[in-house]
Amino acid sequence: MGVVQKIGALALSVAFLLGTAACGSGSAESANQIHIGRTEVFDGFTLDQELLNEDYAISTAVMEPLIRVGNEGKELQPGIASSWQYNDDDTQLTININPDAKFSNGKAVTANDVAFSLAVWKSGPNYGANYSSIASSTVKDDHTIVFNLSQPDSSIPAFLSYAVAGVIPKDYGGKSAKAFYQNPVGAGPFKVESWSTDGDIVLNKNPYYYKKGYPKADRVINSYTPDSNSVALQLKAGQIDLVNQLDSITAKLLDRSYIAKVPAHQTPTLVLNTQNAFLANKSVRQAIAYAIDYESLQKYGFYGFGELPNSSLPPNLEGSPKTTGGYYRQNIAKAKQLLKGVDIPASITLTYPTSGISAAVVQIIQSDLKKVGINVELKSVDGGTWSSSLSAGTFDMSTFATNANSPDLIDAPSYVVSTKMLYAQMDTSHLADLISSYKESTDTNAKQQIVQQIDDYLSDEVPYVVLNANKVIVAKQPDIKGLEVQPWSCYYYDTLSH
Template sequence: MSNHRTISKKGIIATALALILLLSGCAAGQNAGSKKAIKGGTLTYGRPASVTSFDLFKEITSNNAFAIDKVFEPLVSFDKNGKVINWLAKSYKVSSDGLTYTFVLRDGLKFSNGKPVTARDAAFSIKHHLSAGGPLAIEAKVDSVIANNKQTLVIKLKKPFTPFLAQLANFSNGIIPYNFDGKSEKQFFKKPIGTGPFAVEKWNPAGDLTFKKNTYYWQKGKPYIDKLVFKTISDDTQAVNQLKSGEVDAIESVPLENAKALSQGSDTKIQTDGSWVTEQVFFNTLDKNLSDVHVRRALALAINRDGLTKAVTFGYAKTAHSLLPTTITYNSDASVKALNYNVAAAKKELAKSTHPKGFTTTLLIASGNSAVKQEAQIIQAAGKAIGIHIKIQSVELATFRERFFAYNYSMMINSGQADFPDADSILAFQTDPKGFSKSYWTHYTNNTVTKLLYAGEQTADGPKRAKIYAQMQQILANEVPYIPLYYPDIVIGHRSSVKGLVVLPNGSVRFEDAYVK
């Protein structure tokens, strides 16, 4: 997923093609503080960007994704440890050949308008996503999607696809009413109806968003709060000030230089954990200067990643050497041979390029984030040390996204992250030149990497799949279409009176257990 927004190995479950998996009756919700929870009231959550769309089939950026997942829910989800768990489905079964997936819906499921949820709704949702494609398309080759009865959905694949179950846990596979509840698709997403803990009450695509409690929510007695407000605060300093003053109850993106002070405040606290995120420098490989692999390698050698990480993250991150976060299975950070800091080697690498005497280029960043600004300045200094003059272009977040979506940049600082608990979530998005993002808008193309990507998707979990992904990560470290900088922790700030927040490794927060004392 594309940010800018925003991991100890967790027990991540992916599909094991050689086994029949039958999981049923998993407790879906977290019950933190449920015995003492205070019901009612409003929780206001500060976020750096407004919600512009609820179309789960077309959206990808976190500002929208983390609102969509409050309204729409998938058949399976994942917990804060990245483990795939039952959600709208009370059980699922995978055939021994990995081709047939059978889901049984929970009893008594209803949409936020009170209408019952059936397997026909689920079949319609999956089929529509298959036809719509979109930035987070279902990559598996699906043969059929059939509602056997009101509660049973059967999905058959043409060939095994190891990440399929984990991919179904993504927000983009949420369940919507059959035929958009009789409305046009455009009308439906203006007033969306889902199974999530909240429904949209008031929404300004250029400003704030107010959710109201879904009184038909399947987790009995939840959510505890009556309303959830997403308040747009584009500047991180303002967000901290509003948290301290009590204007907001929690904030999504805590500036890391303020994290310790907030954690020690009398009225403020933080929640922190590892994430599925990798902070990176991205190169537009269509750029006349940065298409040269020796230039990219030179810049990778010129940047002191350890120093940068220490300077900008205040202990809330680990230096990255590989694309995959350390919380995702098959991360090779410890074994990959990265281009670590060596200015002399950087100069020699640049001498091999078509620009041995250096050149001038630009580094695009989103404004309002102090850490990113500092990263940019460190990278600028690193480039200068080897003769590459980097001009920093700081633009507001919406323009930043428009620019890189249009390949209108040379270099940029952004973060890549997994949307579901499988290595393919990041690798496919950042290495497939035929995918929606054309290798995360870098247009990086390597036929060997592409073949390895597809092989990894077809290979059952185990040593063979691990070897494929290790090889991919080494090639990426050698050719540097992007420079992994660090693996940041997720840091959420909140008032001491706020209880029950559940932070997920993709950066989203579950609010169904939240309440304000």
């Protein structure tokens, strides 16, 4: 999500968080208020422009998608769509809309709103391809819409749970798109009071929310700060209730009772730009993968919050693959053999965000590659510059992280393809064909076999090296209830309470 993810779905944080207002759970005034700290600058509410995991949780709280994800990210559940079903040949998907679903202005959600929303999703440059198999839609009545598919696509329900597939009013409620997204109206549990990209986002309870008894909180404040040194103190002092995507250095200093249960899932990577003549050589990319000391990265770079990588794809989804023959482990002799006869440049640059990855990670990579004769220059840049360089392909090597945004196994591969092999600028036609075959299949075993082929292909081609299987760290006050963190670090705001 996914993905930049996703940056999936989906990315390494470009900043760390601090709650800036003293609105902690100890105050009577805030007894029914949740104060969240965020580690990333908010991309705004514009659907399809939401590229970071933090964006997804905020956006979903306001513009809820048709389908929800439940059971710790393992299944799809009814939401605004009370049910959905394919026809016999899987060429139509009928969506039944919950008759209780209303926008925060009190107007009912209708099939015409969903039809308009679909057109918005499909037009998105980042995620629109996920909905390309929906050729058209047919409104049957106010609460029934049929998606007509150009080909069978079993993954559509999962993509309908994405934050970028938020349901919005037809014709933006009579506003321009720009004006609408400045003050969006959705059918989620909260409505917007105020927001800024690098400040507080204040959300108030939507009195028309379709889930009776929810949201549990009347108000949510989500605050951003670039200062990571005071995070633990703010959390311990009760000035924030939740901390999203806490960096592993700070998390190491916290009592483990603060750390929420999240399975290892996010995959921090070293992306290898194949527009660079040196990195265009597959043997070079494989040599780099063999040069890296994954055990040291796990211990000293990620401080034990995660697992050694076993796949090119995120782990801990139902049916997640493991690379046939095993994923890369350090083998200096093999790396040197692969580089034999290769013209190695004087140096190659590794770009990484100033606040988003432990300096130890890039230093370990630099040291490991030097052992095989590759001199790496480290280039630390601000988050915006780093993100832009990925999108434009103006880097040699870069750090990145990805994850799924739904329980569907094709989620992460779809993002890899949509980003030219996770920004490595490689041809994606082979993977695109495999993804198409996956979507056309309804057989679980056949789908898992296709994803295994995808994983093996990525591990052999090495457009990126998976450095670790991370646990995205979410920390919370002991009194917070209703927190269910999905493997990709998202959670729903409507269930949170003290």
